[in-house]
Amino acid sequence: MKDKREQILETSLKLFVERGFHNTPTSLIAKEAGVATGTLFHYFKTKEELINSLYLEIKDDMIAVLVNKIDTHDTIKAKLKQVFMNSVFWAFNKPFQQLFFMQYSHSPYIDQITKDQGMQRFSGILEIIEDGKKTEILKNISTALLFEMAQGFINGTIKYFRENQQKLKDQTELENAFSAFWDGIKG
Amino acid sequence: MKDKREQILETSLKLFVERGFHNTPTSLIAKEAGVATGTLFHYFKTKEELINSLYLEIKDDMIAVLVNKIDTHDTIKAKLKQVFMNSVFWAFNKPFQQLFFMQYSHSPYIDQITKDQGMQRFSGILEIIEDGKKTEILKNISTALLFEMAQGFINGTIKYFRENQQKLKDQTELENAFSAFWDGIKG
DNA sequence: TAATTTGTCGACTGATTAGTCGGTTTAATA
DNA sequence: TATTAAACCGACTAATCAGTCGACAAATTA
Numbered sequence: 234m235k236d237k238r239e240q241i242l243e244t245s246l247k248l249f250v251e252r253g254f255h256n257t258p259t260s261l262i263a264k265e266a267g268v269a270t271g272t273l274f275h276y277f278k279t280k281e282e283l284i285n286s287l288y289l290e291i292k293d294d295m296i297a298v299l300v301n302k303i304d305t306h307d308t309i310k311a312k313l314k315q316v317f318m319n320s321v322f323w324a325f326n327k328p329f330q331q332l333f334f335m336q337y338s339h340s341p342y343i344d345q346i347t348k349d350q351g352m353q354r355f356s357g358i359l360e361i362i363e364d365g366k367k368t369e370i371l372k373n374i375s376t377a378l379l380f381e382m383a384q385g386f387i388n389g390t391i392k393y394f395r396e397n398q399q400k401l402k403d404q405t406e407l408e409n410a411f412s413a414f415w416d417g418i419k420g
Numbered sequence: 421m422k423d424k425r426e427q428i429l430e431t432s433l434k435l436f437v438e439r440g441f442h443n444t445p446t447s448l449i450a451k452e453a454g455v456a457t458g459t460l461f462h463y464f465k466t467k468e469e470l471i472n473s474l475y476l477e478i479k480d481d482m483i484a485v486l487v488n489k490i491d492t493h494d495t496i497k498a499k500l501k502q503v504f505m506n507s508v509f510w511a512f513n514k515p516f517q518q519l520f521f522m523q524y525s526h527s528p529y530i531d532q533i534t535k536d537q538g539m540q541r542f543s544g545i546l547e548i549i550e551d552g553k554k555t556e557i558l559k560n561i562s563t564a565l566l567f568e569m570a571q572g573f574i575n576g577t578i579k580y581f582r583e584n585q586q587k588l589k590d591q592t593e594l595e596n597a598f599s600a601f602w603d604g605i606k607g
Numbered sequence: 608t609a610a611t612t613t614g615t616c617g618a619c620t621g622a623t624t625a626g627t628c629g630g631t632t633t634a635a636t637a
Numbered sequence: 638t639a640t641t642a643a644a645c646c647g648a649c650t651a652a653t654c655a656g657t658c659g660a661c662a663a664a665t666t667a
Contacts, residue, residue, distance in 0.1 A: 237614085237615085250528075251528060252528055253441060253442060253527060253528050253529060254440060254442070254443075255440060255441070255442025255443050255654095256441075256442050256528075258653075258654055258655080259654075259655060259656080260653095260654075260655085263617095268615080268616085269615060269616040269617055270616090270617070270655085270656080270657095271614095271615065271616055271617065271656095271657085271658085272614075272615055272616070273656095274655085274656060274657080275613085275614065275615075276614095278656095279655080279656080280655065280656090332526060335526040336523070336526045336527050339519060339522040339523045340440060340523050341437075341438060341439055341440050341443075342440060372596065372599070372600055374593070374596045374597070374600065375587075375593065377580060377583075377584065378577070378580045378584075378587075378593060378596075378597060379600075381576040381577065381579050381580040382573055382576045382577055382580070382597065382600060382601075383576070384576055385572040385573050385574070385575045385576020385577065385579070386569055386572050386573045386576065386604070387572070388572045388575070388576075389568040389569045389570070389571055389572020389573065389575075390565070390568065390569055390572065392568050392572070393564060393565045393568040393569070396564075397564065397565075400562075400565075406561070406562065406565060409559065409561045409565075410561070410565060410569065412559070413559055413561065413566075413569060413604045413605060414569075414604065416603045416604050416606075417573070417600045417601065417603050417604025417605075418600060418604075419603075424644080424645080442624095445623075445624060445625080446624080446625060446626080447623095447624075447625085450647095455645075455646085456645060456646040456647055457625085457626080457627095457646090457647070458626095458627085458628085458644095458645065458646055458647065459644075459645050459646070460626095461625085461626060461627080462643085462644065462645070463644095465626095466625080466626080467625070467626090608667100609666100609667085610665100610666085610667075611664100611665080611666075611667090612663100612664085612665070612666085613662100613663080613664070613665085614661105614662080614663070614664085615660100615661085615662075615663090616659105616660085616661080616662095617658105617660105618657105618658095618659105619656105619657085619658085620654105620655105620656095620657085620658105621654105621655100621656105622653105622654085622655095623652105623653080623654075623655100624650105624651100624652085624653075624654095625650105625651100625652090625653100626649105626650095626651100627648105627649085627650085627651105628647105628648095628649090629646105629648105630645105630646085630647105631644105631645080631646075632643105632644080632645070632646090633642105633643085633644070633645085634641105634642085634643075634644085635640100635641085635642075635643085636639100636640080636641075636642090637638100637639085637640075637641090
């Protein structure tokens with residue numbers, strides 16, 4: 234049987250996405266997770282701590298997937314294509330996690346410290362962008378701006394494929410999306 | 421003195437963004453808006469109706485700004501540049517409204533009917549994209565995908581400028597952002 | 608083995624909340 | 638003016654919630 238802490242996080246994720254944070258009583262989380270409320274508060278001092286932990290654990294999982302199959306010797310384009318495809322792949326396999334970020338990365342329930350910690354984990358991807366700028370393969374735009382534009386673009390792509398899942402079977406639309414992505418950032 | 425209904429909407433917006441939906445009691449909205457709770461429920465049957473109305477009114481306001489200063493005779497590129505700049509301008513002038521969409525457009529508090537109604541209002545912008553595809557000025561990618569990619573890109577740009585407001589004084593970064601945007605979608 | 612720590616339970620509580628209701632005031636209409 | 642309707646008020650309530658507590662069980666350490 235699954236670890237109770239993990240079970241609580243998994244159940245919270247689903248309920249927070251489907252019902253919202255304050256509309257999800259801790260009693261319901263405990264019930265659906267098959268634990269007592271006391272156990273929930275044993276692992277997480279407060280409900281806020283629970284959602285902040287959830288945020289960081291999902292971010293960790295996501296980053297691990299995003300940088301998967303990237304080889305040091307790959308070209309910048311190949312690396313960024315892999316990140317792009319990994320992002321869509323992750324969102325497809327972890328729909329609740331992706332929706333969680335869509336809903337909560339701008340919400341007041343996640344505190345600034347947690348958001349900053351989450352951001353730190355992107356350093357590997359930021360390095361790829363910096364490398365690309367040095368070699369003039371990418372546009373000479375501030376790394377932070379390039380990053381936000383790219384992330385926004387990917388989020389839009391994911392939103393489209395979430396609402397049009399059948400379009401993922403054939404790879405052409407996804408390839409088109411990457412072409413547009415690349416044309417936008419390449420120098 | 422401002423209309424009470426309007427005052428309630430304005431106050432709700434601020435509080436929902438700063439505190440979240442369920443963490444904002446109707447009693448607090450009423451208090452801050454300077455009305456009685458009875459008045460709030462006179463205008464909005466439930467709290468859900470309130471937030472859904474808010475969503476649609478903000479969307480209406482946004483669309484009106486986005487298509488501002490667009491002339492029928494403009495080129496596709498000029499039209500889309502205007503929409504791009506209008507979007508950033510709107511977000512800058514209406515930060516709460518923009519954050520509201522970031523937080524709530526994926527949230528369970530806004531029902532599907534409301535979201536669909538909001539989407540309908542984009543028809544004018546969708547037409548520009550379709551025109552651009554017909555004349556092969558834009559990439560031959562499905563309109564819905566182009567739209568979501570574009571919207572995501574713009575949201576990312578806005579997020580960057582929200583966190584780096586000083587970068588808006590000089591227009592160069594904003595122009596760079598549009599160049600990247602245009603390179604991405606142009607055929 | 609004994610002692611201590613960690614995990615688990617669920618009934619309980621003080622505080623909070625969405626929405627109601629009966630009434631008053633203001634505005635519109637006949 | 639008289640009548641009706643719409644706007645507005647705020648005290649009130651039944652329901653709900655985050656977090657506590659004391660007790661017991663399991664695992665870890667001495």
